[in-house]
Amino acid sequence: MARVSNTPASRPEVIQSLIDGVDRYNPDNVSILEEYLATQCTNKECDAMANLAILKLYQFNAHLTNDQVVNNILVKALTTLPEPDFNLCLYLLNEQMVTEEPVVRLIALQDLIEQARFADFWKLYEGDDIYKELTAEVLGFEDSIRANIAGAVAMTFQSIEADNLGAYLHLKGQALADFIKAQGWTESNGVVAIPVNKDNEAKTTVLTENIKFEQLTKVIGHSNDA
Amino acid sequence: MNYEEDIDITNEVDLVVSAYPVQDDDLDEELLAADQSAQQYQEIQIPEVVKKFILLFHRSVLENNVYELQSIYEHSFNKLTEKFYANESWPEPEGISSLVNDDQVFLTLYRELYYRHIYSRLTPTIEHRFHSYENYCDLFNYILNSEGPVALELPNQWLWDIIDEFIYQFQSFCNYRNRIKNKTKEELALLRDNSQIWSCYSVLNVLYSLIQKSRITEQLLVSKNGGDMVEAAGEYGSRPLYKMLGYFSIVGLLRVHCLLGDFTLALKMMDNIELNKKQALFARVTACHVTTYYYVGFAYMMMRRYADAIKAFSHILTFINRTKQYHTRSYQHDQINKKGDQMYALLAICFISPNGPNLEDPEVIEQGVTFEPVQHYTKIFMAEVQHSILLPTLRSYLKLYTTMGNAKLASFLEIEPEQLRTLLMMAKMRSRQIKWVEGTLLEGEYQGTSDLDFCLKQDMIHVSEAKIGRRYGDWFLRNINKFQDILGGLELSSRA
Numbered sequence: 001m002a003r004v005s006n007t008p009a010s011r012p013e014v015i016q017s018l019i020d021g022v023d024r025y026n027p028d029n030v031s032i033l034e035e036y037l038a039t040q041c042t043n044k045e046c047d048a049m050a051n052l053a054i055l056k057l058y059q060f061n062a063h064l065t066n067d068q069v070v071n072n073i074l075v076k077a078l079t080t081l082p083e084p085d086f087n088l089c090l091y092l093l094n095e096q097m098v099t100e101e102p103v104v105r106l107i108a109l110q111d112l113i114e115q116a117r118f119a120d121f122w123k124l125y126e127g128d129d130i131y132k133e134l135t136a137e138v139l140g141f142e143d144s145i146r147a148n149i150a151g152a153v154a155m156t157f158q159s160i161e162a163d164n165l166g167a168y169l170h171l172k173g174q175a176l177a178d179f180i181k182a183q184g185w186t187e188s189n190g191v192v193a194i195p196v197n198k199d200n201e202a203k204t205t206v207l208t209e210n211i212k213f214e215q216l217t218k219v220i221g222h223s224n225d226a
Numbered sequence: 227m228n229y230e231e232d233i234d235i236t237n238e239v240d241l242v243v244s245a246y247p248v249q250d251d252d253l254d255e256e257l258l259a260a261d262q263s264a265q266q267y268q269e270i271q272i273p274e275v276v277k278k279f280i281l282l283f284h285r286s287v288l289e290n291n292v293y294e295l296q297s298i299y300e301h302s303f304n305k306l307t308e309k310f311y312a313n314e315s316w317p318e319p320e321g322i323s324s325l326v327n328d329d330q331v332f333l334t335l336y337r338e339l340y341y342r343h344i345y346s347r348l349t350p351t352i353e354h355r356f357h358s359y360e361n362y363c364d365l366f367n368y369i370l371n372s373e374g375p376v377a378l379e380l381p382n383q384w385l386w387d388i389i390d391e392f393i394y395q396f397q398s399f400c401n402y403r404n405r406i407k408n409k410t411k412e413e414l415a416l417l418r419d420n421s422q423i424w425s426c427y428s429v430l431n432v433l434y435s436l437i438q439k440s441r442i443t444e445q446l447l448v449s450k451n452g453g454d455m456v457e458a459a460g461e462y463g464s465r466p467l468y469k470m471l472g473y474f475s476i477v478g479l480l481r482v483h484c485l486l487g488d489f490t491l492a493l494k495m496m497d498n499i500e501l502n503k504k505q506a507l508f509a510r511v512t513a514c515h516v517t518t519y520y521y522v523g524f525a526y527m528m529m530r531r532y533a534d535a536i537k538a539f540s541h542i543l544t545f546i547n548r549t550k551q552y553h554t555r556s557y558q559h560d561q562i563n564k565k566g567d568q569m570y571a572l573l574a575i576c577f578i579s580p581n582g583p584n585l586e587d588p589e590v591i592e593q594g595v596t597f598e599p600v601q602h603y604t605k606i607f608m609a610e611v612q613h614s615i616l617l618p619t620l621r622s623y624l625k626l627y628t629t630m631g632n633a634k635l636a637s638f639l640e641i642e643p644e645q646l647r648t649l650l651m652m653a654k655m656r657s658r659q660i661k662w663v664e665g666t667l668l669e670g671e672y673q674g675t676s677d678l679d680f681c682l683k684q685d686m687i688h689v690s691e692a693k694i695g696r697r698y699g700d701w702f703l704r705n706i707n708k709f710q711d712i713l714g715g716l717e718l719s720s721r722a
Contacts, residue, residue, distance in 0.1 A: 022434050025427070052490055059486065060426055082655045084530040087606055091487035091528070095602045115613050116651035119644075156654045157682045164647070191684060199658065199674075202681040202688050208695040 008045040012036070019053050027064055030057045034069055037076070041138045046076050048085045055092040062094075068137070070097065074106045075135045079144035081113045082152075102134050118149050122170035146171075150183055155199040162190045272317050276306055277325060280336075284326040287335065290379040299384050307343065315348060316340050331368060331378070337361040342391050345398065352413050355399055359423050362392055366432050369471070370439055375462045382470055386511040389474040392432065393481055399424040429482065433475040439463075440472025446498040473507050477514055480521050487603060489525040493667045496522065501538075501667065512549065516542055522667065528607070533661045533675045617653055624678055624689050632685040643685070650682060 015036055018024055033054045040046055051073045058065045070093065077086040090098060090107075097103055109131065112121040125131045135141040146169050153160060153168060166176045177187065186193050194200065279302055286294040307316075319337045326332050341358035344350050350358070365388070369376055380388075403417055403424075422428060437443065441463040448458040462468040476495055483492035500506065501522065508518045523538030616639070623638055624630075636646040657679070660670035677692040 025430060049490060049494075052488065056488055056491065059488075084528075087610065088490060088529065090606050091489070091603060095599075098602065098606075111609065111613075114610070114652070116648045116655060118648075152651050152655055155658070156651045157684075159683050161684060199654070200681045202679045202690040204690040205692045206695045207692055209697055209699055211699045 007049065008040075008047050011047060011050070015047070015050050019049055024053045024056065025060070027057055027061045030054060030061075030064055033057070034066065037069060037072060040076060041072055044140050044144065046080050046085075048077070048080070048083070048088070051076065051085075052088060052092065055089055059092050059094075071102055071106070071134060072137050074103065075138045075141060078106065078109060078113065078135075079138065079141060079148070081110065081148060086110050102130075105130060105134060113145070113148075116152055118152075118168040119170075121145075122167075126170070146179070150179075154183070154194050154197060157194055158196060158200055159191050159193050162187055162192050165192050272321065273310060276310060276317070279303075279306055280322055280325050283336075284329065284332050287332050287378070288329075290377065292379050292381055295379075296381040296383070299381055303339065307347075311343065312347065315344050334361060334365045334368065335380075338365060338388060338391075341395075342387075345391075345395060350398075352402075352416055355395070355402065356416075356420065356423055358395055359399075362395075362432070366435070369467070370435050375465050375468060378467055379465075380467060382466075382511050383513075385467065385470045386474050386514045389433075389436075389471065389478045390513065390517070393429070393478050393485075396424050396429045396482075397485055426486070430479070433478050433482070436468075436471045436475040437479075440468040440475075442469060442472030442476065443498055445469065445472075450498065450500065470507070474511075474514060477508060477518050477521075480525075481517060484521045484525055487599065489528040490668065492521065492525045493529075497666045497668075516546065519545075529660075530610075531660055531662075531670065533659055533673075534670070537662075613652065614656060616649060617656065620649060620653060621676075621678060624680060624687070625691065627687075628689050630687045630689070632682070632687060635687060647682070650680070650687070654680075 014032065018029055018032065023029055033050055036047070036050055037054065040051075054069060054073065058070070074086065074089055077083075077089050080086075090103075093103065098107070108124060109121060112118070112124060138144075149168050153165065162176065162180075165180075166172055169176065169179060171179055180187050180192055184195065279298075282294075283298050283302075285291075286298060316339070319333050319340055322336065323329075323333055326336075337358075338361060341350070341354060341361060344354055345358075369378070406414065409417075439462050441458060441460050444458040444460075445455065445463055447453070448455050456464060459469065463472065476499060479495040480492050483489070483495065496518075499508070499518075501518075508514045519538050519542035523535045523542070526532070526535035526538060619639065623635060632646055633643045636643040639646065639649075641649070657674055657676040658672050659675050661673045661675065662670045678689065679692075680687055680689045682688075
């Protein structure tokens with residue numbers, strides 16, 4: 001079965017029925033969804049659909065808005081870039097929130113990740129304690145970001161200078177070596193080799209036409225008539 | 227999806243069918259007086275041909291003569307509008323009630339057209355907006371809350387237009403409410419005191435109630451997976467009026483959620499509608515067909531599923547082009563062409579702000595500063611476009627080489643080598659999109675969407691391009707035809 005973006009391996013039944021039905025509009029249910037978000041923040045899973053349902057309730061019932069929850073939803077969405085979740089969340093916030101802290105700070109982080117400016121991302125992130133405060137409630141935030149950066153690198157490179165990789169991941173020495181090993185990559189003489197995968201192989205493909213038998217019935221039928 | 231009878235949002239949000247409480251008694255009296263004088267005035271003014279039309283119209287509704295209603299709705303009404311009511315409203319509903327024995331159902335239907343005409347030809351006042359909302363409540367109340375299913379039958383086109391117009395007026399009201407400059411104190415007071423009118427919850431409630439009542443979800447599941455349709459449709463859903471209203475409400479929700487900026491939910495509404503199926507219900511009404519694809523394409527675009535967006539847009543643009551000649555006759559034609567032009571230009575749709583400005587806040591009223599959703603969305607979307615701005619240039623260079631040094635290409639692009647590495651990683655991320663393969667619209671698989679691919683080995687860029695293989699099909703077809711001609715010729719000459 002094809003995937004829907006960012007659906008966790010298993011979604012609790014109560015959440016599933018909530019987001020599938022009209023109960024998703026009932027303001028009384030916001031706390032159930034907020035608790036579910038809290039679980040996601042500790043177990044590294046992300047359920048974009050459920051989190052958008054929270055923002056939807058806030059959109060309709062502005063008085064319910066919990067800034068910390070909005071913050072955590074956005075931080076969660078940062079960990080799933082380059083999926084479009086972050087922007088999809090922004091579309092549901094009102095303009096005031098988008099132009100104020102802390103959302104502006106998070107947008108700045110998003111901006112750098114979207115452009116694959118990973119070294120700049122870490123520079124900004126480490127440059128002010130505020131970012132660690134904003135992302136504090138999302139467990140393993142830095143690891144998730146690193147995993148996605150590793151994904152982008154593995155799509156693009158077959159081999160990369162260890163120094164460059166270290167800058168993208170903001171890791172050095174033993175930590176970098178451990179990370180490389182964990183990914184199944186190998187390092188020698190300052191160059192990291194990344195196994196060929198379907199995204200970084202850059203193989204020349206030939207598009208061939210594919211004619212099905214049914215498409216030929218007209219020709220065959222015609223030749224029978226003749 | 228799960229809209230069981232016991233999940234009833236009317237419990238939580240009790241809005242749809244209660245008429246709004248008018249709190250301004252003076253205004254009410256004024257309106258009444260205006261209505262009465264208008265009534266006397268109108269009775270003298272109604273031209274004979276219009277009177278006849280209304281009588282025929284009324285009879286056709288009573289007899290459920292859908293065929294006749296179709297022609298009344300699509301032709302006669304518009305013809306008479308051009309002739310008598312191009313610049314003024316149709317006769318007040320109260321003014322014609324004696325003609326139709328005060329038939330309330332007919333008057334509700336008439337009012338639907340009456341207000342719609344005001345919206346399209348004149349400038350609706352706040353009273354028009356309120357009364358039109360009230361009339362929709364009456365109409366939906368009659369359809370949803372009568373004892374058993376109602377016997378009414380209307381042309382599909384009209385049923386679609388009812389849902390379409392209901393959402394349009396909702397959208398129009400949200401924009402109207404947002405513009406608090408130039409509003410009188412009375413208008414602001416009316417808006418403040420009647421915040422439930424045209425509220426998001428009331429509009430969603432109508433659409434969901436129609437879906438629930440018609441059991442359209444169950445019906446779609448049966449038509450997809452097989453089963454007993456009569457049982458799935460139930461008492462209400464087996465009637466065309468309910469079935470079509472339910473179906474159109476799904477498309478309506480697709481649109482409403484797009485307007486509100488919730489693109490994921492918009493596509494989720496379509497979970498049980500199979501876009502690629504021939505003979506799908508949405509294709510029965512051209513305007514519905516166009517709307518469906520327009521908003522599906524738009525939602526995909528906002529979700530960065532550009533390949534899917536392009537597919538939806540090009541499908542419907544081809545459709546519009548191909549059918550242009552057939553629908554020139556009706557008023558729909560203009561709207562459909564407008565949608566087509568909008569898609570060509572990829573103009574942003576008119577988003578709405580669900581809650582409107584805070585009218586309790588004196589500062590907001592004084593400064594007239596309101597939330598403009600269009601600007602908000604454009605800003606987010608443009609930031610994304612901005613990131614991609616170098617990609618076409620990058621692509622045009624890559625196309626020229628099979629291998630190339632990073633530093634060399636960077637100097638062509640007049641950027642630093644490190645910047646280029648970043649750019650290449652971004653290009654790579656952007657070229658992988660979720661693309662629909664099967665299942666619901668939200669499903670899809672990650673696929674490369676570019677015919678150009680590359681990889682980096684340290685500082686060397688390796689480029690590969692997809693090639694189009696030899697086309698055998700055409701060659702064989704031509705030769706089969708040639709062969710048949712020769713055979714035919716031989717047979718002829720052998721007979722001779």
